[in-house]
Amino acid sequence: MYRVESTDLNWRLLAKRQWPLALSLTGIVIAEAGALSGLGWWQVPGVLVICAIAVLAPRRPFDAALALAFAIVCVALSLRFLGVAIEPHFFISGANVSMTGAAMATISVLVREDTRWRAMVGTALVMAAMATTEVLGWPIVAPVEYRDWAPDPTSYLFGATLLLILSVGSGLYFRARDNERASQLAASVAAAQNAERMALARELHDVVAHYVTAIVVHAQAGQLSRETAEQVLPTIEASGYEALTAMRRLVGTLRDGESSGPAASSSLVDDVRALATESGLPVRLSFDLQDAVPQELARSVLRLVQESLTNTQKHASAVSSVDVALTSSEGALRLSITDDGVASGVPVGGSGGYGLVGMRERVELLGGTFSAGRREPTGWTVRAELPLA
Incomplete structure (x- = not known):
């Protein structure tokens, strides 16, 4: 028996599950900070919020996806207002490695733990937010002769599609593993319960039925005459008490036989x-x-x-x-x-x-x-x- 809880994921279990992601994103953000200059430092608070949302996503996956999409768009809008782009660029201009990793992790958790439709909606919103950052960042970093052009989505479509497939695929894989473990646990519990029902049936036949049969036999004998009834009534009463005692003992030891548990004394x-x-x-x-x-x-x-x-x-x-x-x-x-x-x-x-x-x-x-x-x-x-x- 190991220690599990049927309640929602608490903070301790969340830390055990998410510390590799938190450590990885922290390392990436630190590495990216070394490449920042000038107004580029304005992106750091937003990126930290995005990474924190990804780490906390397992608690409320769909809400995390909505918050992540909103945070990504807010970072892109604020940097566009300042006239700077995300540094260093991962796609065209609108995202870096830490933001992309946070988006992938959130999509993976959403696909793993939420319903199909909520997962589809949340994934679409995160992808739309990532695409919005590319559109908002393009005029800032594009060459002068191309700044009047609309951004070409095919320039990063292949990479974005590959990362999306990796995110959704990993979420589906872990979802299948979770379902498999749940099915195995349910099957094991059902098998154990079936074994206990068989033990209960044997106990009912061997012990309880014995006393009930004695009650029926003596009751039939008591119907022959008044004198016989007076003689067998104490026996019927004793058999009834014995049957009740056996039933209570049977209920109390349903999971484990009397020999497998500790013996009870008078104290x-x-x-x-x-x-x-x-x-x-x-x-x-x-x-x-x-x-x-x-x-x-x-x-x-x-x-x-x-x-x-x-x-x-x-x-x-x-x-x-x-x-x-x-x-x-x-x-x-x-x-x-x-x-x-x-x-x-x-x-x-x-x-x-x-x-x-x-x-x-x-x-x-x-x-x-x-x-x-x-x-x-x-x-x-x-x-x-x-x-x-």
């Missing part, structure tokens, strides 16, 4: 302490249990604690404290597990573990609520609330 507090000791982590425990915890529910709580501590051991470094809090009040049992570790990284292409999925399903099967996510500045938090009844 939930002692069992949690034992798990904390076995983990070898600097665990700080806090208990405030005002109600008795049923054994089948205690087993599920132990499984949640075990899975969370295992996750911390495998996927966090520099852990100085793990806080485990277990409280109960108003008919609910609340569990909170928080660490301050630094995530050790997400494997390329994802991980094969589905621990978070299992923890969420376990809690929801018991009628509770579950949440897990990063905490600032570092660490991970798991919270669950389970009904005691």
